[in-house]
Amino acid sequence: MIDDDLDRPDGVQQYVLTLGAELTRRGHDVHYVASTTRRTDLPLHVVGRNVGVTFNGNRLNTPLPASRAQVRDLLARVPFDVLHVQMPYSPVLAGRVVSAAAPGTAVVGTFHIYPHSWWVSAGTRALGLLERRRLRRFRHVFATSQAAAQFAQRTFRVPTHVLGNPVDVTRFPPATGPVPADRPVRIVFLGRLVPRKGPRELLDAVVAMARAGTRNPWTLTIAGRGPLHDELAATVAREGLTGVDLPGFVAEEDKAALLADADVVALPSTGGESFGISVVEALAAARGVVLAGDNPGYRTTMAGLERQLLDPADTATFARVLGRWVDDPQGRAAIARRQRAAAARFDTPRIADEVERAYRSALAAARAEH
Structure with a gap:
């Protein structure tokens, strides 16, 4: 799941699409949940809509609040075993999906950013405080680099496992x-x-x-x-x-x-x-x-x-x-x-192996508790 669109070739989009394609090739039933997106070549679920902003030196989209009815409808139609959320995320889109997901759904995250300015650090820290309770749903969080892992610890207070982006070398x-x-x-x-x-x-x-x-x-x-x-x-x-x-x-x-x-x-x-x-x-x-x-x-x-x-x-x-x-x-x-x-080291199959292991572990833990 990504709060942004899937139309641009930016880093987070590449992560989602490359990993999703590899998991599909391995036989998994992969669905993409995103905000406003034009493409039609994916099993894509568009939730809400977004507006353009500049964040961390990048031009990106941020979602407007998704209706709870829309979120409930999505989860009724597609009962996810694993919900993989790109982080930091918006409380009014991905956050609402995480909260509404069934107790047996394993929630996994990947933390993508390292700050370019003090206000990005401050904003992400505030978001981490706001999301403290919801973050307990996450069974496993990857970080794309050691720097991103340290930033995730400072702001979201979540333990992470460093795993780079998948790249089809x-x-x-x-x-x-x-x-x-x-x-x-x-x-x-x-x-x-x-x-x-x-x-x-x-x-x-x-x-x-x-x-x-x-x-x-x-x-x-x-x-x-x-x-x-x-x-x-x-x-x-x-x-x-x-x-x-x-x-x-x-x-x-x-x-x-x-x-x-x-x-x-x-x-x-x-x-x-x-x-x-x-x-x-x-x-x-x-x-x-x-x-x-x-x-x-x-x-x-x-x-x-x-x-x-x-x-x-x-x-x-x-x-x-x-x-x-x-x-x-x-x-x-x-x-x-x-x-x-x-x-x-970052070839897609190697990264996907690690992700699959995390999915299996997270899903086993979620089902054992529920």
Whole structure:
């Protein structure tokens, strides 16, 4: 269950859809409960409607109150064995479903966020206090990273088990075949062009690297759309940078090829990340090195690769690190093998195995009590 819609490819939506598809493949009868959603290709139950807000640096939807009659009708039609709630949740939608669920229904949660600002922390803590009684229904709570687990403990006071997002790494095979000797080193950023994803900091570091010079020629692709596009394009023009491309939105079916062709993938998020799906995808696909912002959420994703984490705000060091990898093809090839092994930790079947175990345990406990 998700309080938001299922129309956008954001992290929580990807978690729900990827895990749901795998559980369906394994023979489970999976239903999706969401707020206002347009898609019609799922066994979907739309409860209530939502309005757009900005939260934790993201644009998302928050639900208006669901009627109790609507909730009762849903649970009468679909007597869930397990209700898997994405957290934090709205008391007026997911909260009402949790309260109305039959006593023998096992309630499981996944906590997704790490705060980007003090008011997100304060608001989530207040929500945890408000939901104290209802949280007792949860038999098991996952957190997508160690940072998210710590935040869940501070705000919701619930014990969690750290389990990353499921990612279908088979969709991101590494490139094969030799790279032409005269091809420039390809640096790639892929993500929303918003401040916390770090495209400004990346471009500042590239400007500094260009001034310092590298032995090898390079190109830079900043792929994605968002409010910073025109500002970034203006910086490229002002600095007279050549070989820099801002192609805009990249479709899901084209992401794998873009990442697989990258010699350096730079994802310098400045914070507010509870996990890094885009980081895992890059680790699986890139023929070269993946550099990521040193923020708490990415540390779980990049475990074992901590030397590739960097402070995006430290422009001079960021530029030196970029230049070092641009000029080290042997090092890029060697690290790519370790990166693929790191990405495999989050392959969907592995994550689904853990989720299934939690479902069975939670369901057995719920039925034993009722």
